[in-house]
Amino acid sequence: MPALHHAPLAGVDPSTLYRIMALRVEVFVHEQKIVDEAELDGADLLPTTELFWIQDESGEVLATLRVLVDDTVHIGRVATAIQGRGRGYAGELVEAALKAYPGVVEISAQAHLENWYGRFGFIRAGEQYMEAGIPHVKMLTRAD
Template identity: 40%
Template sequence: MEDFPAVELYEMLKLRVDVFVVEQHCPYPELDGNDPDCLHLRLFDGDALVACARLWRPTPDHHPRIGRVAVAPEHRGKRLGDALMREAIAEIEKRHPGEPIEISAQSHLRKFYGSLGFKPISEEYLEDDIPHVDMLRRG
C-alpha cells in the first residue's frame, strides 16, 4: 500500500465503513486484508476526504479491478463519483494498457457505470444482501 499518514488512512476507512456498513445496513468485514495490495485513490475538499476508490492489480484470475468506490453522503450530487471513476480508469489504463477493467457494481448503479463504458457480464446476484452485477470495460 502506498504511504500516507495514519489520519488519512483512518479517514478513508471511516468513510468506507460509514457508507458500506452503516448507511447500507450491511455488517460485513470492511477491513478484509486486501488494502495493502491495492492502490487507493482519494479525493479531498481541502482537508476533508470526500471520495475514495480501491484499485486492484491484475491477477491470474482477474483483470484489473476497481472497488470500494465511496462518496461521502454530504458530497453526493456533485459528480464526484464520475470524476473519481474517470481517474481510476485512467490510472489503470496507464499502468495496464489494453487490459479490460472489472467491477462488481451494486445493481442500482448499473446505468452510472454503463455511462463510463462498463457492460454487464453476469446475472444479478446478492452480495451481503445487496443486489450486484459484474461489469467489464474493454481496454
Template identity: 35%
Template sequence: MKIQWQLKSFEELTPHQLYQLLRLRSEVFVVEQQCIFLDMDNKDQHCFHLLGWKGELLAASTRLVPPGISYPEMSIGRVVSSPQVRGTGIGRELMEVSVKACYELWGNAPIRIGAQCYLEKFYQSLGFEPEGEIYLEDGIPHIEMVKMPS
C-alpha cells in the same frame, strides 16, 4: 467543486489518511447501507487508493486492485463518496480518474468491477458493460461489469 486527487499505495498512506479512508467506507457501507460486513478484507495492502480531498474532508475514494487479486483483470472497488458532496458530479469524476489511474498503473487492458445493481446505468455511461448473472454480496444485489480498453 475543486477536488485534490491523490493516488497512494497502501504503504504510502499516512495514519491520518488511512483513518479517514476506513471511516468513510464504514460510514457509507456499514452505517448508511446498513450492511454488516468486514470491510478490511486483506486486499487493501496490495492495492492503490485514490483519495479525493475537499479541504480536510475525504470526499471520495476508490480502491484500485491489481490483476489477479479480486479478478484476473484489474479492478476498481470500494467506490465511495461522502454524503456531504453527493449530487455534485463527484462520483463520475471519481470513476473517470480511477479508470485513468488503472491504465497508467497496469496498461490498456480490461477493468472488471462488481457493481451494485442500482448503479448499473451509471457504470454503463462510463463504458462498463454487464457480464454474468446478478449475485448477492453482503445482501446487496450486484453484477459484474467490464470496461474494455479503447
C-alpha cells in the same frame, strides 16, 4: 477546492487513511448495513492495491475508491460522503482509475448503479447476483 489523489497504502498519510476507512465504514456498514462481510478485508494491504480519494482543503475525504490488481484490475469500495454527493466526485474517481489502469477493468456493481457505471464504458457481464445482501452485477470495460 477539493483535490483528487491516489497512492498505494504506504503512500497515504495516516490521518488521510483514517478518514478514507472511516468514510467506507460510514457508507457500507452504517448506511448500507453491510455487516456479513468485513470492510477491513486485508486487500488494502496488498502491494498492488491503490487507493483513490478526493479531499477538501480541511482534510475531509469526500469520496474514495480502491483498485485491486491481480489477474484482473478491479475497482471497488466506491463511496461518497453525504456532504460530497451530487457533485460528481465518484465519477471523477472512476475516470481517474480507468485512466491509470487502461485495458479491461472489472467492477462488482450494485445493480441499481448499472446505468451509472455504463457511462464510463462498463458493460454487464453476466446475471445479477447477491453480494453482502445487495443485488450486484459483474461489469467489465472493453480493452482499448
